[in-house]
Amino acid sequence: MHSDKLICQNSDNTYLSYIGTMTQSVLSSFIDVLETLEKCHGVKFPHKLYMIFIETAQNLMQYSSHSEEIYKIYLSIGKNQDQLYILTQNLIDKEHKKKLEERLNSISQLDRDTIKEIYRQKLKSGEDKHEHGAGLGLLYIARHSSKIEFEIVEIVDEKYLFTLMIYI
Amino acid sequence: MRLMIKKETKFTPYIELDPERGVVEIRGKSYPENSFEFYKPIMEWIENYFQSPQKLTKLNIELVYFNSSSSKFLFDLFEFLENRTGSESEIVINWIYDKENDMIEEAGQEFQAEFPKLDIRLIIKVDGA
Numbered sequence: 545m546h547s548d549k550l551i552c553q554n555s556d557n558t559y560l561s562y563i564g565t566m567t568q569s570v571l572s573s574f575i576d577v578l579e580t581l582e583k584c585h586g587v588k589f590p591h592k593l594y595m596i597f598i599e600t601a602q603n604l605m606q607y608s609s610h611s612e613e614i615y616k617i618y619l620s621i622g623k624n625q626d627q628l629y630i631l632t633q634n635l636i637d638k639e640h641k642k643k644l645e646e647r648l649n650s651i652s653q654l655d656r657d658t659i660k661e662i663y664r665q666k667l668k669s670g671e672d673k674h675e676h677g678a679g680l681g682l683l684y685i686a687r688h689s690s691k692i693e694f695e696i697v698e699i700v701d702e703k704y705l706f707t708l709m710i711y712i
Numbered sequence: 713m714r715l716m717i718k719k720e721t722k723f724t725p726y727i728e729l730d731p732e733r734g735v736v737e738i739r740g741k742s743y744p745e746n747s748f749e750f751y752k753p754i755m756e757w758i759e760n761y762f763q764s765p766q767k768l769t770k771l772n773i774e775l776v777y778f779n780s781s782s783s784k785f786l787f788d789l790f791e792f793l794e795n796r797t798g799s800e801s802e803i804v805i806n807w808i809y810d811k812e813n814d815m816i817e818e819a820g821q822e823f824q825a826e827f828p829k830l831d832i833r834l835i836i837k838v839d840g841a
Binding site (some may be wrong): 568572575595599600606664667670680683 | 722723741743744745765777778779780781783784788812813814815816822826
């Protein structure tokens with residue numbers, strides 16, 4: 545699905561950069577990469593990077609499981625002016641665009657305590673359980689990151705490029 | 713009731729459910745794509761075990777990372793256990809983590825606040841142990 549439309553980002557430090565399909569085994573290899581950077585290369589990541597990264601990657605997997613074609617995403621972990629971030633890009637259709645905008649716009653209106661409380665309520669009620677936690681995942685990311693930004697741009701008819709920037 | 717052991721995988725923790733010793737061990741990373749499916753037999757075992765539990769049941773939970781759907785399992789597990797408190801058998805939950813793992817520490821504190829009737833003990837892992 546138009547993976548040539550993914551736009552690479554430059555940063556002061558890039559720890560991981562990938563254009564490809566996202567699967568559980570790719571995710572676990574990336575975790576190995578991050579752990580190896582810590583173990584062998586003197587890099588220190590906060591623990592929440594791993595937990596936010598897992599949620600982010602598993603959110604991306606949801607999209608690929610909906611797609612019949614090979615579904616490539618762009619993912620990078622880097623640092624700009626001492627700010628660690630996870631950036632993802634993927635192509636979405638109109639239906640996903642609407643859902644994501646609603647979710648992300650409503651999350652952006654909330655303060656951290658409210659997000660935490662909604663997360664707790666959802667955990668309790670079991671809502672979203674069978675979506676494999678898609679709703680829970682975004683709330684988790686919003687709750688534990690320092691800031692999230694997103695952009696959705698139409699690139700071809702009814703196909704949109706979704707960029708999510710998560711500041712750790 | 714029989715001993716149940718699940719080997720650790722890249723995405724799922726080592727799990728040992730021992731009815732004789734009254735011990736539940738969950739150790740490692742937990743981010744299966746479908747946590748509900750993965751933890752269903754574990755939850756069922758625990759529910760069966762509590763039909764005639766040992767006098768003391770210990771849960772040693774030592775997770776390095778987990779995804780939000782795994783935390784749903786933990787939430788359900790603790791809710792089930794909290795409903796068992798006050799009966800004859802005692803339940804102790806050891807929530808074990810590395811001292812640098814602030815995320816797991818925070819999650820443990822939140823479970824303590826959410827389930828005040830449960831004996832959840834936060835235990836910092838000793839190096840080399």
